[in-house]
Amino acid sequence: MSLGVLISLALGLALLIVGAELLVRGASRLALRFGITPLVVGLTVVAFGTSSPELAVSIQSGLAGKADIAAGNIVGSNIFNVLFILGVAALILPLAVSQQLVRLDVPLLIGVSLLFWVMALDGRIGRFDGLLLVAGIVAYTVFAIRQGRNESPEIQTEYAQEFGAGNGWLGRLPVQLALIGIGLALLVLGATWLVDGAVTIARALEVSEVVIGLTIVAVGTSLPEVATSIVAALRGERDIAVGNVVGSNLFNLLSIGGLAALVTPGGLEVAASLVRFDLPVMVAVAFACLPIFATGHRIARWEGALFVAYYAAYTTFLILAATRHAALPQFSAAMLGFVLPITVVTLAVLWMRQRVALPREGS
Numbered sequence: 001m002s003l004g005v006l007i008s009l010a011l012g013l014a015l016l017i018v019g020a021e022l023l024v025r026g027a028s029r030l031a032l033r034f035g036i037t038p039l040v041v042g043l044t045v046v047a048f049g050t051s052s053p054e055l056a057v058s059i060q061s062g063l064a065g066k067a068d069i070a071a072g073n074i075v076g077s078n079i080f081n082v083l084f085i086l087g088v089a090a091l092i093l094p095l096a097v098s099q100q101l102v103r104l105d106v107p108l109l110i111g112v113s114l115l116f117w118v119m120a121l122d123g124r125i126g127r128f129d130g131l132l133l134v135a136g137i138v139a140y141t142v143f144a145i146r147q148g149r150n151e152s153p154e155i156q157t158e159y160a161q162e163f164g165a166g167n168g169w170l171g172r173l174p175v176q177l178a179l180i181g182i183g184l185a186l187l188v189l190g191a192t193w194l195v196d197g198a199v200t201i202a203r204a205l206e207v208s209e210v211v212i213g214l215t216i217v218a219v220g221t222s223l224p225e226v227a228t229s230i231v232a233a234l235r236g237e238r239d240i241a242v243g244n245v246v247g248s249n250l251f252n253l254l255s256i257g258g259l260a261a262l263v264t265p266g267g268l269e270v271a272a273s274l275v276r277f278d279l280p281v282m283v284a285v286a287f288a289c290l291p292i293f294a295t296g297h298r299i300a301r302w303e304g305a306l307f308v309a310y311y312a313a314y315t316t317f318l319i320l321a322a323t324r325h326a327a328l329p330q331f332s333a334a335m336l337g338f339v340l341p342i343t344v345v346t347l348a349v350l351w352m353r354q355r356v357a358l359p360r361e362g363s
Helices: 003-033 038-049 052-063 067-092 097-118 127-148 153-161 175-203 208-222 221-236 239-265 272-294 301-323 328-362
Strands: none
Touching: 003 038, 003 052, 003 175, 003 208, 003 221, 038 127, 038 239, 052 067, 052 175, 052 208, 052 221, 067 175, 067 208, 067 221, 067 239, 067 272, 067 301, 097 127, 097 239, 097 272, 127 239, 153 272, 175 208, 208 272, 208 301, 221 239, 239 272, 239 301, 272 301, 301 328
16 A cells, blocks of 8 residues: 555545535525524534535445445444544533434434435435435425524524624625635545545455445544534534534435435445444444433433444444454454443433433423
């Protein structure tokens, strides 16, 4: 593996991050210019904009015939977003979770994750499946805009402080359009370099492109979400930190999965290993959000630590499996026989306690 490949990979990631930042800045200010509220901008434009690297990489991979990277990027990003990004953000500051996320957005994420898995069971997300997914993101966006008008004043103020209209050069229309154009161009160029570098690394390490998509590419394209959620947590903007992750995950499945299936000849092929293991993990992670988010409508630090620990365990499994390490059977046995059952019991107890506490609070 040459130095040039690593440079190409690093430059690709850098261009994706810079391109996403410019796109978000330009698009959010442009949306505010047309009278869209800061809350809706945060829930849609910013959440979707931070997922633009995944979109660029998945479409580029699909067009280049590298469907394993495209599918692995979508699934790996969703797992990384919840377990690592939310986990680290909660370790910084316990995160507040709005009732809408518990009652609507997380159940919707669970449903869409299950639907995506079912669509992939035959090894392919077809073009008709892609159309359904794209129609889903359109419907969700329209609903988010309408629902945003009913949010509490506290949440609206939080989003206004973060995404409110800017003065100076950012308030000028030509600058906003230029930022959007330059951001899109950098995303396309960065995606090309990243995909080429990732394929070369996969061949040099003799691991599948699926594993590279699930790890290097997924983590790299999720860096804008890392920055947005962690900075929001540090500033105390805890609704933004959580809403960004949930919105981005929905966008990944509906928009990126749908568009990648539409532009890839014959639909988006999904590797058997993704269907057997990684997609069920993604669905399980979405399910795990519900009891954790519902307990007091917050994500505590210990719950954040649990998320981060599970992402470390998931990545360790991928590396052991890819390298066919001798420790893989023992590691798998420990996870399946001890760690996972204890976690399931813990989440079930948390959920039951929350259900029991609700009538008491209402009495």
